[in-house]
Amino acid sequence: MTPPPAIVFDPGVPDGTVLWRGDLRTNFRGSGAYACPVGYFAMGYKGTTRYLGDNLYETEVPGVAYRFKMSGTPPSIPCLADKYFPDGCISTFPAGFYNHTLHVELIKTGPITAGGVLTGKFAYWYGGQGSNVIGDYASYTWSGGGVVVQPILPTCKVSTSSIAVPLKDVSAHIFTGIGKTSSGQSFNITLLCSGGTTGPDTNIYVTLTDQTDPGNFSDTLRLTNDSTASGIGIQVLFGTTVIKYGPDSSAAGNKNQWKAGSYGQGTFHIPLTARYIQTAPAVKGGTANGRATFTMSYQ
Template identity: 45%
Template sequence: MKFDAKNRLIRILRLITFFGFAWICVNHSAYAQAICKFTQLSHVSNTRFTFGDIVIPRDVPDGAPIATIVFNLAYDCPINPPAYPLNIGGFSIKYDGALALATQFPGVGQFNTAYEGLYKYTGLRMTNMDTGQVMNPLGFTTTEWGTTITGANPVSGMIRMKIELIKLSDGIYKITQMPNDSRPPVFVVRLANRNIDDPAAHNRMVVTHQISGTLKPMQQSCTVTNSSPEVRLPPVGASKLNLAGATAGDTGFNIGLTCRAGSNVYVTLTDLTAPGNTSDLLTLTQDSTAKGVKLRVSQNGRPVRYGPDSRVPGNLNQWYVGPSASTSNIPLSVQYVADGPVSGGTVKGVATFTMSYQ
């Protein structure tokens, strides 16, 4: 009897032990399967972005963006405390580049150049909008997106990515038509369970570019009606310019324009006598005989600084005139400025102006 009771007790303990291990395993499995999801999307999904209609500014330099979008991915994460097997808890956001080729510009990747058209002459740059970090665009590279999502409470958030289409060469101006299709992935975003070291178990979003819309160079929006205006300043006595910085002879003039709607008008003035001049004082020509004086051009009372002769957007000292639809002239004025002891004579300065339509 005692022997039988002892055997029964052993069997009961074995059963209790078995069920105890089963309970632990079930709980480990439940925690390990916590999934952080992209909002309203399935576990493994594909999504696309498009730049829409693209207008390329004239003379845009290689390496400059010709189109930009901000791409958003919303996510919802449940509670995820530390659990078997890694016992870390929470989630992390991982970014995987997917482009095939590096380019001459840092942070810019390119699809295989076998693709004709848009992808042969452009690259893509991705930037984390929350940290400002330019992400590695190339395939087989994983980067942590940002702060770890802790597992103590449910969390909802937004992944914000700036995606730029970068001009690589002037071949882009030759494209007359874009196909309506998409190419291999640009990048992949994964919502990773930190309890599991297995990328296949992470919720991932594959992001591709959908080619749509049109691509065309920006047309010249304005015609200059007086391309070489000559401005005559009144004679001024040297006594009015007896101190450095003194001004006199303020004279207004206009650059006349005929414009059609569709762009923003910018202009750069260049000192023809000293092309490297970036100040707001125009150098006199060599045949000027006056000494100690220069010329200053102003727009709406603000001195204009000189810059390189270039239509490139963002050119040094380029300034905004206005929308082409409402621009018919550029009102300016010019005056003498003393920059040293003044002696009488003739004063002549020559500046060029370069229009840019953006």
């Protein structure tokens, strides 16, 4: 099935709305076509992804489902008689299998916070006669790179790209053992979100990266090389959760990426707290600075 360049839609419509529909005209007839020469043939058809009930199959995009129905000639073949998948029938199939049209629909089933791409095989026929089972009699596949599903959602940008967090002076004497922490200093990452339609939100994810040691995937930020203190590091918390550091990437599922929330239009604050933590048995006083980047990912 050749997809359109993109399927663009308002994700704020009610659940059950058809977001897009398209038709695939098959071309099965010709020499060498499958046939059932004697008796009857049991045939079924369904989608390849998880079945959600009510004739719906999940897609790669949360909140969007497939629905399939066939039509064609001759109407005497029950499998071609306007039935939604999944279904099946028992019938005769003469040589030269008849053409039919597959109607593909995308249905809204829940909140849609991001788009995606539908690729590969999405539905098929299966069946058999007696012990002769055909697991994939005919299949339907997106051609090329698939179809882009593009909901009209708000987009966000960072209000301040560089944030200084003064941790203030801390007495070395408070660090009495590994894991001991100082009091925290609050700060925010602020986003300005706009566009899209009123109602739908976009999911906001963040990855913090240790700029002194980009391969550090622990929950403790290393001190910068020009720091003179030792035996301590810096932690960043989102609520009560200590954030682990990850690679500088906005890809979905990036290592140690975390969800900051969902938001629509307006100003969105991500509240964070920074604090020192003791990392060695002995702490040496001095300057103790850390540097991290934050990478946003809207999913």
